[in-house]
Amino acid sequence: MDKKVGERIRAFREKQNLSLADLAARTGLEEAFLAAVETRDLYPSLGPLLKIARALGVRLGTFLDDHVSRDPLVVRLSERREEFSMHQDGDKPASHNYFSLGKGKTDRHMEPFFIEMNPEPEEDKKLSFHEGEEFIVVVSGQVQLVYGRETTILGPGDSIYYNSVVPHNLSAAGEDKASIYAVLYFPE
Numbered sequence: 001m002d003k004k005v006g007e008r009i010r011a012f013r014e015k016q017n018l019s020l021a022d023l024a025a026r027t028g029l030e031e032a033f034l035a036a037v038e039t040r041d042l043y044p045s046l047g048p049l050l051k052i053a054r055a056l057g058v059r060l061g062t063f064l065d066d067h068v069s070r071d072p073l074v075v076r077l078s079e080r081r082e083e084f085s086m087h088q089d090g091d092k093p094a095s096h097n098y099f100s101l102g103k104g105k106t107d108r109h110m111e112p113f114f115i116e117m118n119p120e121p122e123e124d125k126k127l128s129f130h131e132g133e134e135f136i137v138v139v140s141g142q143v144q145l146v147y148g149r150e151t152t153i154l155g156p157g158d159s160i161y162y163n164s165v166v167p168h169n170l171s172a173a174g175e176d177k178a179s180i181y182a183v184l185y186f187p188e
Contacts, residue, residue, distance in 0.1 A: 005049075005083075008063045010038040012056045026055035047128040050186060060186060061102060061111055073105040080114065095120040095171065101181075111184040117143065117172040127167035132186040135161045136170065141178025145170050 013023055020038075024031040029048055037052070046060070053060045083103065085094030101112040127146065136143070137159045145152045146169045147162055153173050154160060162168065164184070172178040 005063045006038040006040070009052055009056070012058060012062070013038075016056065018056075023052070023055055027051040045126070045128040046184065047130040050130045050132075059108075060184075061100075061106075061108060071105065071107075073102065075101050075103075093118055095124065109185065111186070113182045113184070114139075115180050115182055117141070117170075117178045117180070119172045119175050119177065125169045125171050127169050129167045130164050130186070132164045132184060133161065134164050134170075134185075135159065135183045137181045139179040139181060141176050142173035143170065143178045143180060144173035 013020075018026075020031045020034050023029075023034055027034070027048070029051060033048075034052070037048075049063070050060055053062065080099045080101075082097050083100045085097050095118055097116040097118075099114040099116075101114060102108045102110065125146070136145075136154070138154045138156050140156055143154045143158075145154065145160060145162070148166050148168070152160065170180075
């Protein structure tokens, strides 16, 4: 990707002549947090990114798109590239590395990803929520979904489909890495 997600967010914000304070007011997120997203390697969970996209009047995928629409879109394994990492701050390793499987299809209504998950301490596993739905298929390792007050452990080949407005956290279970395919739907 030629620009990082934070750089694209800043470009969209500046194009609309919005200050960080304006964006904070529109999203309900702290100005310092938004500044960190734009300027540092701090990538939040999808909930805050969705709030930013909505506040700027764009799809979440707009921050990933290379503005080339293809139909049908084919993404070869050998061409798959990491788009962004989440839950990363400074030298701390990212908990989630996202590989967009929809980049290049600008008229999409879903966000498909291949996601690699690294183990992280329990205290770092924060619940988040956002509009929409998520469908997950585990490829490797063990995955833990905390969904409201319920915890489910999934293994390779298992899938789960859930409503994203319920507070949730999806992470690698235990001390080993995991990988998943995820399709996220955000209503307009």
